[in-house]
Amino acid sequence: MSAEITARPKARPGKRTNDPEGLRKRVLDVAEASFQARGYHASSLGDVMAAAGVTGGALHHHFPTKKALALAVIEERVAAAIEETWIAPVQAAGSAREGVRSVFDAVAAELEQQGFVRGCPLNNLAHELSLADPDFRTALAGIFSAWRQAIADKIRADQQAGREHDTDPQRFAALAVAAYSGAMSMAKTAQESGVLRDCLNALEQEASSASSSNGRAGAKRRRRVLRQHRAL
Amino acid sequence: MSAEITARPKARPGKRTNDPEGLRKRVLDVAEASFQARGYHASSLGDVMAAAGVTGGALHHHFPTKKALALAVIEERVAAAIEETWIAPVQAAGSAREGVRSVFDAVAAELEQQGFVRGCPLNNLAHELSLADPDFRTALAGIFSAWRQAIADKIRADQQAGREHDTDPQRFAALAVAAYSGAMSMAKTAQESGVLRDCLNALEQEASSASSSNGRAGAKRRRRVLRQHRAL
DNA sequence: TTATAAACAGACCGGTTGTCCTGTTTTGTC
């Protein structure tokens, strides 16, 4: 219904300023948020136009169809989100397992602070659009693939450095991504972030049957119910 | 677009036969399939009516609103699907871990045979509807909860029987459900079932660092690309 | 049979959606 997210530098009567890149960015900002909060089909271009302070002509000029807009959101924003919150941190971590743990931890902490679970943008769109259109499916599958690839590569680097043994990189990456995706799915549905910590702890407990360090401190906290929060 | 799933015993000119339960079942059949294939918002009641061979008046009589129809699908069909494919097999299995493995195996085999991945009905609807309506969210969260509960209970039973040690039931259940949900999500997006086997193998490999039996035979097969198949 | 309610038929309507189209303004280039 109501919206007014991005700043709209308008309301100047006589003059106009062409700002193609800025306008395009504003539209993508709003579309990304709307797709995340309400999904693709439930997001109307009218709402996007109103929230971004953009007319129909301008929107059509940059994104001829709704599908084109969604494709741009997927390729530019969703892919970037996975890159920022997962790929880069894992690559920068001391090991693949430590990277996975740190991301789980960071996301869980962020959810607890925000008090509202919007879910994983990639999974949200993947579920709604994978079967709807081949172009959507291809774009989304590529992001999933790159995500797993980065984790698998990190495992391989760990193995070459002697930090990891007898772990199939591809399988480990698949499990890490799946566990995160599934945990976020449950966290979103239950509006409760404890499942993320449960999954992370289970993942580490399973691995630590004969592992090395096990210095996880305050792991007693769980099942923290989130307070309600407004959407969008 | 086109549809003609359920048999429609009509076309008899003069007579009519009231069959409330049968008609209701037919509508739920079609709605379940449509929600699964296209999602909630992309499914129009007109298509459902046409596919089920039902008029608007009849549909409205049994399901006053689209939301009521979806709620019935969730509570009666989706919950039953989880019960049949997950809860019952796990309860009937020799142990929780064996139950989880057998379900993963069975689903992967089914996907490879069908050649098409429709995804998990619970996750499909959960992603689209959890944030859309509190009633949807509550219903879906309950199914997730029961799902995890069944696995956790099985772990507890294993522990009392001495088959399982040092495994947090709740955490294990969360990981199992999350891994499955996430794997199905990726399988649906990639239209490729190998991720399911990757996740299962990783799950067992993680646990078998000091485990007991490890009698998995032909685990070499992976990355089997599915042939295309028509939807709905 | 008659009454009574449930089950069903089918048209109808207001609102919304995505897209298109014509026109105007700005911007860059020679």
Next chain:
DNA sequence: GACAAAACAGGACAACCGGTCTGTTTATAA
């Protein structure tokens, strides 16, 4: 400044969707 292309404005439209409404038929019970 002239000109062409890009950037933007804003209305129009046809299709569709979900819900409602009235009326008819079937089943049930007295």
